[in-house]
Amino acid sequence: MTMIPKAIGLLALTVLPSHAAPRGEGGSDLLAIRVGKAETISQGTLEHVVILVEGGKIVTIGEDLLIERGIPILERPDWTAMPGLVSCHTRIGLEKSTSRSFEPNTNPKREVYPRQKVWKELLELGVTTLGLVPEGNSGVPGQAIAIRPYGDTIDEMLLEEDVYLKMNLQSSSSSKAIIRDAFGKVDTYNKKVAKEREKWEKAREKSKKKSSRSRSKKSKDDDEKEGDDKEKEKAKSTEEVPKEFVPPAPDAKVQPFIDLREGRLTAMLSIRKAGDYLHLLDVMEEEEDVKWFLRVPLRTDIDLYEVADRLGEREVLAVLNTRITLQAHSRRERNIPAELARTGVHLALTPESDRMSSYEEWMNDVGHLVSRGLEREKALAAVTQEPARALGLDEQLGTLDAGKDANIVFWDGDPLEPASRVQAVMLEGRFVTGEVD
């Protein structure tokens, strides 16, 4: 209730620039949406919710807010709103391409074709953000890009380039060596830089000395020849020793790993089984500064539960596909996402595969996990907030909060119930599907 005056105040004052709206029209595009329920993710489930949208952003959200006269209102008391779905590791919409084994400096931007039916279909399912990855299940295939499935050109679709570097790590000498070598090359580069710097410092000192010496000479003796020499020297020294030290440019394939170490880039480490995780720690323990999260494609007989506690201890962010698995050599079901979530792992779920049918079943599958023990809140966060975090976009989207992108999916019931359907989808303040008059 305390929010009401605040909200009104906001309404009175806000004239937000509408920079990010795909609509891009001038003037105010304020819209109030009143729905029965909202899964905000950040503040749990709210009822009788008013969401105020302007300029592609959520201006405010709260229960039973008063709406100022004159603002258009969309009344949908049967609807449930939730943030747009985020799939943070996928190749949907991309052609099958040759698998890359070590291309850390590339991303799949050029593989994206706008104006495909698939983007529209994804929007209709409520998927508003996608993390597209390069093809490759071994080595370091490249970096991922974040897109919205909307727009006529790739630049319109693109949200962010180089959101994370995909690295595959398996328990084998060669696989571990690839990553160790990559960081080893950064060390070699750093050494080279240090050497160059030393050289530069020496050269600079030398030139300083020389110039000062010649200057003193000049004051003593006005020999023309010497003056000439000095001038020459001066010219030479300014030519050879720049005032600012310019480090040599690193190899394009080394740069991403420098970025990793300096925190400009995040790594996504893809492993295939529990044992790989220990080998991953073995490799990454030397790289303390590198931020990374985990991806594990769940196979039927995967044994990831073996390291559930260890993953939980570190509060790892783990990207999993939505699946119930079996314990190896048995028919015992294991709900690995639920088990991990219980230990404190941050869960991000992706559809079972990159096919459209998997996207159609996605929320059904998530609901299935919930019916088998996965905590509801964590399940919803696992398709919105957490994948947004994986893409480094959690400041911008992933929850229904004031200031975030107005990416909202409207359901006619509980999103996790199989009978529920998407009624409308809003992407950055604009309805892209659904009948809204």
Place this chain on the structure above:
Amino acid sequence: MDRSRTRHFFGISWVVLFTLGLVAPGFSRGAARLLDDEDEKKEEEKQDEKEGEEDDAYFAVVGGDVITGTGAVLRGATVLSKNGVIEAIGSNVFLPEGTETLDAGGMSVYPGLVALNASSRISGGLLAAEAPIVAGRDILDHLNESIGRALGGESHVDTPDNRRGDEIGDWEDLQGEQEAGAKGSKHNDSFDPFSPYMTMALAAGITTADQSGAAVKLKRGEIGDVVMNERNLVSFSWSTENPSGIRSLREKFRTTQDYLDKYRAWEERGNKDEKEPPKKGVDRSALRVLQNRSLARFRANDREDLLGIARFAQEFGFRPVIDGCREGWTVADELGRAGAYAIIIARDRRPKDESLVRPGGSKIENAAILHRHGVQIAVKAFTTSIESMGITGRDILHLPVEAAFAVRGGLSNEAALAAITTVPARILGVSQRVGTLVEGKDCDLIVTDGDILHYQTFVQYAVVSGKLVYDKEKELYFAHIRPRPEGIEDELEVEAVEDDGEEEPPEGDGEDDGEGDDEGDGEGDGEGDGEGDDEDGDHQDDDS
């Protein structure tokens, strides 16, 4: 290691002497001990480095009948491990504060088994390629032979080992390669500590598995330092059907031997100006064998091949490891004289080639006869695979049963146990660490509910490097078959699961013993004697 200090610390403790060669009579004993001693020195250095790195972790297996593998059986004894190494064995061992204990009352404690030719999935996990190269060839071998049999003729798989020239480049290179050792091993990097196949291997009592020649410790839940030795075996092929192969092998050994002689003479002279003898034609593998750094392995079954190998080995003074050795019983004295190791499949069945007058074919007494002549016997399973989940009864999960078949053929119980513990450990070059339960060796042991060679016996617990890695009741494979008697189970639940810091004296030892016997497997439980086995062996032998 400072043994005197520990002894004084633990009061009365059993001092088990380092009598490894016990099972191997005569000549082989001395040689074996020499080898082991040498390895032990290296090991001691390693362990000294390890000390003081972290807090000491104590683990004790209390109250079981400890079959040490050295000939001694200690009733109701305690095995205490400190940081994975056996600190003390005896009936009055002082347990330091914080010792984790496992009650083995009424059960038997054996050294962990060592499986030769094991599927790479044991350490590589579900996604590993099924068979290691060597084992793959092994299966091929068997297939080929059965095909050959069907066609009424002989057939051989020609192993390409001899043809692969492996000349050494540099002496320093050679030393360096030795130093590089097991740490950077590919087996360390591909080790899957959660492999379900490993669990099954542990359920079969196996704590060390041969993974393409590397001795890998089956540690669960952790990685690193699992490879103990991976360069102890060098394969050569020898077949009378390929005389040129034999010729080239002989040539290789001769050249290498000449070089070694010259090198030693040169070294002795110590003349700095004199050049080192040339290494041309020196074969790296042969050099390792002749320097006693590796064992030479031959895959051979036929009498003529075996004879040839025995004589070749005597000529160059090394001990051959003969994999197969089916007709070994016909030339046992020659093999014994050559100080050979034989890796046999006790249930190997193959009729003699009727076109030959000489004795031949398989014989159930093969192991016993060879052993009597001084050949060290190791037993391996028919298939390296673990995929069949034990259905065939001839895979690696039935290693002890396989050894029991050798007992049926006349081999002693002790020798049969050695055939799946100490001898394979020696073949893999890790006898200084595993194979017997002796102070100073790794605490790799299994706790069974009866004689390990009895078909009814289950492994109840497996311990690797002083850590409990298998508990029958907690794994899904065999928990439902003859569950552990309740009284024991309850107590173990308390004891086995992390009881840091608290020291509970095992209560009601005597009672549990009684219970164990009643509800357990009837006679022969925990006695470790042969009577029962031979009887029971009958059943199984009928069908083979």
